[in-house]
Amino acid sequence: MSDSIRIMLVDDHAIVREGYRALLQKQANFEVIAEACDGAEAYTLYKEHRPDVVVMDISLPGQSGLKAIERIRQFDNQAKVLVFSMHQNPSFALQATRAGALGYITKSSDPEVLIRAIVQISNNKHTLSADIAQALAMEKLGHDQSAIDELTVREFEILRLLLEAKSSQEIADLLNISPKTVANSHYIIKKKLGVNSDIELTRLAIKMNLVNLLELVDEAT
Amino acid sequence: MSDSIRIMLVDDHAIVREGYRALLQKQANFEVIAEACDGAEAYTLYKEHRPDVVVMDISLPGQSGLKAIERIRQFDNQAKVLVFSMHQNPSFALQATRAGALGYITKSSDPEVLIRAIVQISNNKHTLSADIAQALAMEKLGHDQSAIDELTVREFEILRLLLEAKSSQEIADLLNISPKTVANSHYIIKKKLGVNSDIELTRLAIKMNLVNLLELVDEAT
DNA sequence: ACTGGCATCGGGAAATTTGCCCGATGACAC
DNA sequence: GTGTCATCGGGCAAATTTCCCGATGCCAGT
Incomplete structure (x- = not known):
């Protein structure tokens, strides 16, 4: 070669x-x-x-x-x-x-x-x-993040936006899909991750390092 | 004396x-x-x-x-x-x-x-x-937590339980009040803190140190 | 003791979301 | 072509959220 x-x-x-x-x-x-x-x-x-x-x-x-x-x-x-x-x-x-x-x-x-x-x-x-x-x-060392693997790429993307506290409508606009689809994905994500509420979802996301904590703590309210 | x-x-x-x-x-x-x-x-x-x-x-x-x-x-x-x-x-x-x-x-x-x-x-x-x-x-050094001051002691208590990802029913049972009251408080808390969703609420709570992050990260799922 | 303020508790009802179903489409593997 | 899977969204009942309301009780001031 x-x-x-x-x-x-x-x-x-x-x-x-x-x-x-x-x-x-x-x-x-x-x-x-x-x-x-x-x-x-x-x-x-x-x-x-x-x-x-x-x-x-x-x-x-x-x-x-x-x-x-x-x-x-x-x-x-x-x-x-x-x-x-x-x-x-x-x-x-x-x-x-x-x-x-x-x-x-x-x-x-x-x-x-x-x-x-x-x-x-x-x-x-x-x-x-x-x-x-x-x-x-x-x-x-820490967590088993097998549950995250269940998510498709699209779902993962929607999850990231959800975690930024964006509304269904905002996400729909960003991704050019219907708010209904976002809502459905939101539901599926919670199912796949085995959580029952958005608060649990947020906690899990933090555990799994999907949220940049430093950024979160520093950002302007 | x-x-x-x-x-x-x-x-x-x-x-x-x-x-x-x-x-x-x-x-x-x-x-x-x-x-x-x-x-x-x-x-x-x-x-x-x-x-x-x-x-x-x-x-x-x-x-x-x-x-x-x-x-x-x-x-x-x-x-x-x-x-x-x-x-x-x-x-x-x-x-x-x-x-x-x-x-x-x-x-x-x-x-x-x-x-x-x-x-x-x-x-x-x-x-x-x-x-x-x-x-x-x-x-x-960090955050202004004036918004938290708006909460009554009871509301603060309910907030803490909410942040533990407890359901309205669980909180109602713990505090011996109706789930409806918990839902009402949940609503008032979000109003007072100026957030629109539970995800935002959780993020805010983390910013305000209402959630022990180390505990959160360490706890078993 | 009366009054006014405030916290707590919850009912009611409309608006919205959730939970779960479904089918349609398109990309790709075999 | 056929099967699989991700994506997209409609439908619809059930549940929740949102915002209103009144009742009660505690305490402060008069």
Whole structure:
């Protein structure tokens, strides 16, 4: 094989891809050979180009980031996917690794962390950014978050909005769905998590680290 | 005046009073001259005996602990009341000091902390146990909890139970009132705190330190 | 003792939400 | 094509929320 690492970028924002490409191309042994703007395209282009490493944001239109990882891994179980997400929440990392990602680093990481991660991943080594690793370790010690796994990606998204104390109508507007659907999801979420009230739901969410407590405590009322 | 400190104990559990009395009598200069089992009796006995220090639990039947402090202070604005409560929650301490208590220490404190506190109080010095002092200081720095002050003692009590994710029926059974009253209070509490949902209520409660986060995170699901 | 204020308790009734059902659609695997 | 599953939402009875109300009791002031 070539001694350079062939990379595919997946992000729905062209500007963002542009920036990453510029950054990565500065590395002598990195080569960005493809870019995709959604999960479907990522899958197609992966089959076409067989990159060494996929660098992917999972917050994609249609929420198909995780699904794309699954499909790519199904097509090639040696596929090396590095998730590069804005979410500091370890649950995302869990979902991503479960879907088959080899690494997860947050966008707030240093550029060189990204670069090192890509090298690591290309050598088939798992990689987590320090903040995520720590958070995950804490969770491992603490709670069983199997219940959260029951949630679909969409439900998880609605849960996050609910936890921000948004109303059904606000969430419906944000996601462009009917308030009725939000209400139904709200109900299903409570069922799946085994809670009977929103207060219990909030407590559980805090236990599971779905709520950033520092942010909560600091925010203006 | 005598060189011994004349103490009145107020607690609804006779056994508890017994224990404290035994403990306090061991101090050469302490003298337990009266005991009351509720707020009304505390008021009456205070007028009768004029103790130097009142040591009082505020979780009394009828929730008249705070009210009793107010009345006693109204009768004698030099009255020295030390609240000795099981609640680690600084909001209780705030309410107590607002009602006119000179000190607040938790029942989990060392016996000698209680003894020192009584001496301090008798010298008209404010006293808080270390845990409460720290929590209160944190609050001072942090949030404005003026909204909480709007709540009556009863409402505050119901709020605490609500935050434990208890149902209206459970709370009704605990307090021997109708679930309908609990629902009404629940509504009033949300109005007073200016929130629209239970999720918001829970978040606010966390901000205001009404929920012990460590306990929350540690407890079994 | 009377009065006014306030906390507590709960009934009533309309508006809203919840709980659980259902079918429709679309994406994907086999 | 067929099966599975996520997503979206309608329907509808049951439950809850919201806001009103009056009754009671405690306490303060006169």
